Amino acid sequence: MTALLDVRGLGKSFGALWAVKDANFVVREGELLGLIGPNGAGKSTLYNLVAGALVPTTGDIFFSGQRITGWKPYQIARIGIARTFQIPKPYRHMSVVENVVLSALLHQPNVTAARRDAERVLEEVGLSDYVNASIGTLTTGLLKRLEVARAIALKPRLILFDEIMAGLTPSEVNAMSQLVASLPARGMTVIWVEHVLRAIMSTASRILVLNRGEFIADGVPEAIAKDPAVIKAYLGDEAVHA
Numbered sequence: 001m002t003a004l005l006d007v008r009g010l011g012k013s014f015g016a017l018w019a020v021k022d023a024n025f026v027v028r029e030g031e032l033l034g035l036i037g038p039n040g041a042g043k044s045t046l047y048n049l050v051a052g053a054l055v056p057t058t059g060d061i062f063f064s065g066q067r068i069t070g071w072k073p074y075q076i077a078r079i080g081i082a083r084t085f086q087i088p089k090p091y092r093h094m095s096v097v098e099n100v101v102l103s104a105l106l107h108q109p110n111v112t113a114a115r116r117d118a119e120r121v122l123e124e125v126g127l128s129d130y131v132n133a134s135i136g137t138l139t140t141g142l143l144k145r146l147e148v149a150r151a152i153a154l155k156p157r158l159i160l161f162d163e164i165m166a167g168l169t170p171s172e173v174n175a176m177s178q179l180v181a182s183l184p185a186r187g188m189t190v191i192w193v194e195h196v197l198r199a200i201m202s203t204a205s206r207i208l209v210l211n212r213g214e215f216i217a218d219g220v221p222e223a224i225a226k227d228p229a230v231i232k233a234y235l236g237d238e239a240v241h242a
């Protein structure tokens with residue numbers, strides 16, 4: 001498989017703190033890659049670097065062979081990288097469906113077609129009952145699902161999910177896991193940061209573990225669950241019990 005994302009020597013410092021330090025990894029087309037690590041490990045910073053929200057202190061990022069280091073977020077979105085935010089960022093003055101229509105308009109010629117797409121995606125994430133709802137009426141769990149819908153509706157080549165399971169019930173977690181698992185077959189490669197380890201362990205094909213800005217493990221879920229360095233990193237962290 002081709003390298004869709006190739007990250008080399010990537011680092012980001014905030015003053016004396018290296019939030020991400022010398023990160024090297026490759027994501028192949030069609031992968032469903034889990035990215036885990038205790039609070040403050042650098043997961044969101046890594047996403048911000050790949051998505052262009054932060055400029056790296058060191059290193060390079062290549063997407064489909066093209067160097068995208070230092071590109072602006074809108075340029076990175078345009079070449080096919082979508083992300084969700086840990087704290088949802090919908091357009092608050094628009095309805096649920098209008099938020100998703102904006103995404104669908106990227107590849108649909110008119111609002112009617114985009115709305116059809118948007119309603120289909122809202123059904124997939126379990127928001128059919130909230131199509132015309134205003135953003136202010138949504139709970140955290142529903143806002144998370146809207147983030148996922150907005151990202152999927154862009155039909156990106158690479159999608160970065162950041163803690164999309166927070167606030168979901170166990171059965172909703174299962175439904176969301178199935179949805180995430182279906183994306184690679186639809187042409188979307190996935191990187192998924194999640195605190196609900198049960199979901200990511202049963203869904204991801206490979207898992208990277210970040211701790212204090214550095215990768216400490218890379219492997220299949222079964223190996224990661226048994227890795228002493230991973231267990232040590234999580235000791236005392238609530239995430240291991242999630």
Ligand SMILES: Nc1ncnc2c1ncn2[C@@H]1O[C@H](COP(=O)(O)OP(=O)(O)O)[C@@H](O)[C@H]1O
Nearest residue numbers: 014017019037038039040041042043044045046
């Ligand atoms: N904008 C920032 N300014 C200063 N420190 C930051 C900033 N963003 C993140 N950090 C620090 O970088 C480290 C990694 O944070 P983050 O990437 O949010 O971790 P995670 O998403 O794994 O919980 C933390 O110590 C955090 O406090």
Ligand SMILES: [Mg+2]
Nearest residue numbers: 043044045086
């Ligand atoms: Mg985070």
